[in-house]
Amino acid sequence: MTTDLGMPSGPGSAPVDSRDAASGTTGVPRLADGTALTKKDFTSDQEVRWCPGCGDYAILAAVQGFLPELGLKRENIVFVSGIGCSSRFPYYLDTYGMHSIHGRAPAIATGLTATREDLSVWVVTGDGDALSIGGNHLIHALRRNVNLKILLFNNEIYGLTKGQYSPTSHVGQVTKSSPLGSLDRPFNPVSLALGAEATFVARTMDSDRQHLTAVLRAAAEHRGSALVEIYQNCPIFNDGVFDVLKDRTEAAARILHLTDGEEVAAGDTVVVRDDQGVMTVAPRAEADPTRIVVHDPAADDPSAAFALSRLDSPDLGHVPMGIFRNVARPTYDDSLREQIASARTGEVTDADIDALLAGRDTWTVRA
């Protein structure tokens, strides 16, 4: 599938410039000029153990293929995951990695990022891990704007525990734990992230390597929290849930491409905005040209991005794909380092610590 997102595409495009203050990899040591790593360098010696046909394979291949273009030293890249099928991800990448506990990866990665400016830190999580047990950590990492890249594999089901409904499963979904249909209303991960005032929010799909890679690239460039929702197929417990988006003809009519500065459209339909800011999809022929939404991911106010995220429907009638929001804000970790740096008066010596221990009121007892 070919989609033009208006973003730099494919390996060989300009590498992320670590000297650019706005880059997500500023401060991370880069490879010497003229040297480069390959996909093989990022492939660990561990046997990959996902089910045959799992969407995770495609995402892994895309990530392994994408990482070399960052031009970073491999030892300065860290993947942290929680629990679930997707969270096995770090084992298969030959970087530093931690397969942690259920839902906690954003918290753990926050501590790592806060103390290590020289690392490119990625979180790999799933819909259950990120939105259910770890929902609190996710929204707080996003609101703090920690320089983390969070890849949320959304397959709308619990896989590792064998097929219960997840916080993104649709109402009425019949699963092992909802034999009469799920009663829960699902989260829209993009709406949730925008509600938490995430500075970078995007959606892409496991099977669209080019789109996925372009989104990863933009996420890596973004300094701050990046939430990337990746539609991912679980062939065992929720097979084919995104199939209509993978069919070329269907996709053309359903996927609303989010491209900076361009109209939001799918095939013959466009997105229009009414006076209240509510967005709807309309045939282009019937749309008032002045009301057609032109995408601006850098808009300061997240309302338009949020309205776009509400165009989702359970039947995948229209699905916005691409970067919903991408704005520059101070990051938590940079600000923390700044506070420390400005409080510091030089290297801490034993004498400094002695003075700290003594405080203001001391008295001396002589022999």
Add this chain to the structure above:
Amino acid sequence: MSTKLVQKLDRVVIRFAGDSGDGMQLTGDRFTSETALLGNDLSTLPNFPAEIRAPQGTLPGVSSFQLHFADHDVLTPGDAPDVLVAMNPAALRANLGDLPRGASIIVNTDEFTKRNLAKVGYAVSPLDDGSLEAWHVHPVAITSIAVEALASFTDLTRKEKERAKNMFALGLLSWLYTRPTEGTESFLKSKFADRPEILEANLAALRAGYNYGETTEDFAVSYEVAPATMREGTYRNVTGNVALSLGLVAAAHRAGLPLFLGSYPITPASDILHTLAGLKRYGVATMQAEDEIAGVGAALGASFGGALGVTTTSGPGLALKAETIGLAVSLELPLVVCDIQRGGPSTGLPTKTEQADLLQALFGRNGESPVAVVAPSTPSDCFDIAVEAVRIATTYRTPVIVLSDGYLANGSEPWRLPRTAELPDIAVEFATEPNAVDAKGAPVFHPYLRDPETLARPWAVPGTPGLEHRVGGIEKADVTGNISYDPDNHDHMTRLRQAKIDGIADTIAPLAVDDPTRDAEVLVVGWGSTYGPIAAAVREARARGGRVAQAHLRHLNPFPANTGEVLRGYQRVIVPEMNLGQLSMLLRAKYLVDIESHTSVRGLPFQAGDLADVISAAVASVSHAPLKETAQ
């Protein structure tokens, strides 16, 4: 100069009590500071309600601060006050039961109104009905005299003037016990630097209180308590929470690691977060996390990156952190978890002390997940225990739980300042090179290849070329660290993790026994904050002629190597605890010694006198020979 009689005392216990809005904690703090600067030894016990402002004038709203100071070494805040300062009827009613007959009571008569009396069930004012005849009552119209003293402050409202009544009380007590007030004056000057009128009012109230003591006929005598004989050195007064914070900073400095605190506010641990948040100049990073789990998670993430990860909490928070501590056990990374215990279960008694998290610290996780557990014995020992916790965590690459409690956290005592350069050398070395070769002879890194002595695994931090590796909570193969579900490997790794923690006993000091006559048949063993009350009780039992030995555990997991030997050396072993016998259970199970558990869970420290009775009774039961006087 006062022309009144000055009488010398060797020790005094004062309790300041008032409504939680009356500023009693500040008054107590300032009096303590004056006393410390004078060179008395001292110990303090703040006691306040969990509610920030309980209904005014009611019993639940009473806040108090007790201070014991002396010309000799002080072990506890004192069982019973010699002087009660009662700022309202509720403070009198709530504290009278603790007051021995003959003690002095200074009451603020202005607050003894019909309405305030009724709030606490006094039909008639106890000041008028003769019910206080057993005590020396000093009725002082503290509020109105303070307001009168501030008559010239025309810009202040009456309410603002009334607020200075605690400074009046402090001034009066400072006169009564011959304390210098310069320290308080400079404290007020810095506190109210940008509000000159409030500053002047407070200073005026302080002086008015002092002068009132000197001029009124109600106080015929003032008192002096000479400085205590203390070891040569420079001292400051310190609370347990501040000492613990400073210990963490000093230890991180000695270890050469940046300190990262991930913490969620919880009573009574929050002061550690506050203290460390103010120390950015020393490179300290603090993060107020979204919850307890994130606090420990962020700390563990920081440790993975080569920082000293620390989290602070109290009992309910420790429960929430359990899973992450288990992950740290599996990752074998340094992590310091400070549990400032409070009354439980559940929310329990947030502002009261208890030591009922011992078993939670040892066993409150799934699977076999041993961690090191240490406990400070006094407020200033919180500093040393923090250094020890960091030493264990970094040397053995393990979580260490520090069990302090509300009594140590908020209590204070003089602390002889250590020299940073003389603290234990705990410098940390990260792995920098591959530590093995593969089948083809190429260098490789095995993240779980252990140091043969400590059984610690290498600490290889991200950013180190050639050592890229993955860690996680799934069982790992020995040496390589790869995922392994092999039954024999799991059995092996489970035993290895336990052996690593057990091996810490090799590097901790043996359990010391204080047995001056060397022939005691009764041993009293404690842990944590009961040190002071137990030592005071043992001292009293000895003064009554009993031969008794005392030992105090600072390491709860593992125990010092000689613990069993020590326990078996006595006919009777008494273990007092502020729980229902958790240490007793551990000692019985591990050493098969018949421990006698003596317990109290009232949210308050033991009374030394009560404990002395228990000890004396035990001594009497084993002493067939007549009791002899023993030298101390």
